[in-house]
Amino acid sequence: MRRRTALLFTCLFTGILTAAALFLAGDPTPAQSQSILVGAAVSLQPALTEIDALFKAAHPDIQIEYNFANSGFIQQQVEQGAPVDVVFLAAASFMNSLEEQNLLVAGSRRDLLSNRMALIVPADSDATIEDFAGLTADEIQILSIGDLQAMPAGRYAEEILTEVGVFEELRPKMVFASTVREILTAVEQGNADAGILFTSDAQLSDQVRVVATADPLTPIVYPAALVRDTPAARAYLEFLTTEEAEAVFLEYGFIRL
Known part of the structure; x- marks a missing residue:
């Protein structure tokens, strides 16, 4: 009986020490679990694929998944409640519709690019x-x-x-x-x-x-915005405005606004 009690005490003590060590060192598990879904226009795919590698180098704790489709389809997905965190579309009109329905995080919209x-x-x-x-x-x-x-x-x-x-x-x-x-x-x-x-x-x-x-009569604008307000989604949206990301967009033929 004494041996069992001593063994139980040792296990409990070891567990407490381990928990304390993780607390002091910072448990990486919560950071590794961050994941977001980006709904983006197909015309953005080549540039965003390259930008994704740059983003991951700066934020290794955040995983990005992409759904590349036409802007109208992405709009419909958001309207139907799909778990999209960030949208990046190829026309202001589709984003305007989402904004009018209060489906975007207020104040998060960024009009980033143009095209011909x-x-x-x-x-x-x-x-x-x-x-x-x-x-x-x-x-x-x-x-x-x-x-x-x-x-x-x-x-x-x-x-x-x-x-x-x-x-x-x-x-x-x-x-x-x-x-x-x-x-x-x-x-x-x-x-x-x-x-x-x-x-x-x-x-x-x-x-x-x-x-x-x-150039069409309607100015070509590529807006991006948050659908869900999370630290990971905000970090991604902000990265799209950095000089690193801008350089990639320009390389792929987009025009800076």
Whole structure:
């Protein structure tokens, strides 16, 4: 009996010492458990992939998961209660909608970047068009653009084509994509004679040629904001505004606001 009591006392004493040591040293477990989900526009994926490595070097205790999709889909996810912590979209209108519904952390919104729209054709194309109005030419049979409802790139393309007076005439040629990556792939593979997407996406491939660039009537703005207010989410959002992150965005063809 005395032996059992002594053994129990030794175990308890050892446990107390261990707990005290962890308290004094700082238990890393809570920090390691920090994880956030970022919902971001597909056009941001290459830049954010590189920025993610920089962020993790500065914040090794925070794990980031990404959901890259068109901005309209991300908006719907937030509206339906998906566990998104940070949103980074490709148009102010989608963020405005979330803000109006009080689905964002008040005061957390940051309008970070801008972009331009590019008209692309396959690199080996014999197409002679020189501008957006030239898309009416017979040599352009299929035009890949973004979904007009869910994709900012689609809405911007519509504005540009409407401004030059060819949108309705081009409707029979249009094939609608759900992401800018689909537009790029369609033109790369020759499944579309031309495509309209962000200039930052056009520069990712040497299999396409930029024919022209333009700015839509609605300014292109990439806003980011918190959906859930946590230290990890705030740290990530703030990192997006640093000089390190800015340098990456500029490298990938985005324009600083």
